[in-house]
Amino acid sequence: DGQKNEQVTYSVGIVQEKSKKENKLFQYSTINALMSGQYDGDITLDEVKKHGDFGLGTLNGADGELTEIDSKFYRFDSKGKMTQVKGDLKTPFVVTTNFQAEKTAKITNVANTTELTAKLLEQMDNKNNFYAFKMPVKLTYLKTRSEPKQERPYRLLKDVLAEQQVEFEYKNVSGTFVGFYTPNYAATINVPGFHFHFVSDDKTIGGHILNLAFDEANVQIDPITQFEVQLPQTKEFAEADLTKIQLQDIIDVEGDHK
Ligand SMILES: C[C@H](O)[C@](C)(O)C(=O)O
Numbered sequence: 001d002g003q004k005n006e007q008v009t010y011s012v013g014i015v016q017e018k019s020k021k022e023n024k025l026f027q028y029s030t031i032n033a034l035m036s037g038q039y040d041g042d043i044t045l046d047e048v049k050k051h052g053d054f055g056l057g058t059l060n061g062a063d064g065e066l067t068e069i070d071s072k073f074y075r076f077d078s079k080g081k082m083t084q085v086k087g088d089l090k091t092p093f094v095v096t097t098n099f100q101a102e103k104t105a106k107i108t109n110v111a112n113t114t115e116l117t118a119k120l121l122e123q124m125d126n127k128n129n130f131y132a133f134k135m136p137v138k139l140t141y142l143k144t145r146s147e148p149k150q151e152r153p154y155r156l157l158k159d160v161l162a163e164q165q166v167e168f169e170y171k172n173v174s175g176t177f178v179g180f181y182t183p184n185y186a187a188t189i190n191v192p193g194f195h196f197h198f199v200s201d202d203k204t205i206g207g208h209i210l211n212l213a214f215d216e217a218n219v220q221i222d223p224i225t226q227f228e229v230q231l232p233q234t235k236e237f238a239e240a241d242l243t244k245i246q247l248q249d250i251i252d253v254e255g256d257h258k
């Protein structure tokens, strides 16, 4: 009958509502506590990664510089060695978020961190939000620091770093830049302004960024509108006087002053 045999197919697409990330920064302890010498936390990295896949901090005893990328944790130690560390290690201070870029911006001709922070600020619509920045980048110059594991009785972080900070300089290193921004109103809770760490693609170079330079990169920008602080439930934290830390001390510890 010449009836055309039409093949009709229906495809049922289940529209997966893009899970709106919680948009939260989780941190354990506060920068004032860390600055005061609270170097032993009671949270493991396995617990931290339940709260985020992208972050930075240190390990118990202030044993090196910690960076988290894709829920993997890397320690860059005072000998300049980078290792991926296991989730049963504990941390006295860490920040993490489930990174989700809201936008990406091209940044060019950066000669130092001062120029970088100025360019990042241009991209930030609300400087009273927190922010996370993720930037695959080929650095033409990188200066980082780390510090050795501390022994009790613990000293103030500013004294530890003044005497024991180890600095490293590199040229032409490709890797992932991990950055956070904290508004100044939260300066006793987290590092006010910018805090940058780095992990090279070959996982051999990294640490706390003191200075850098690069020609061009695309920075992914994640504005964060909630933050959660988990307070250590250690005896030392309970007995600590966290009011003595000066803002200038934190600025001095976190920046490059050479
Ligand atoms: C102590 C360490 O350098 C840390 C947490 O990365 C920082 O305070 O910058």
Ligand SMILES: [Zn+2]
Pocket (backbone or CB within 6 Å): 056, 057, 065, 195, 196, 197, 208, 209
């Ligand atoms: Zn740091």
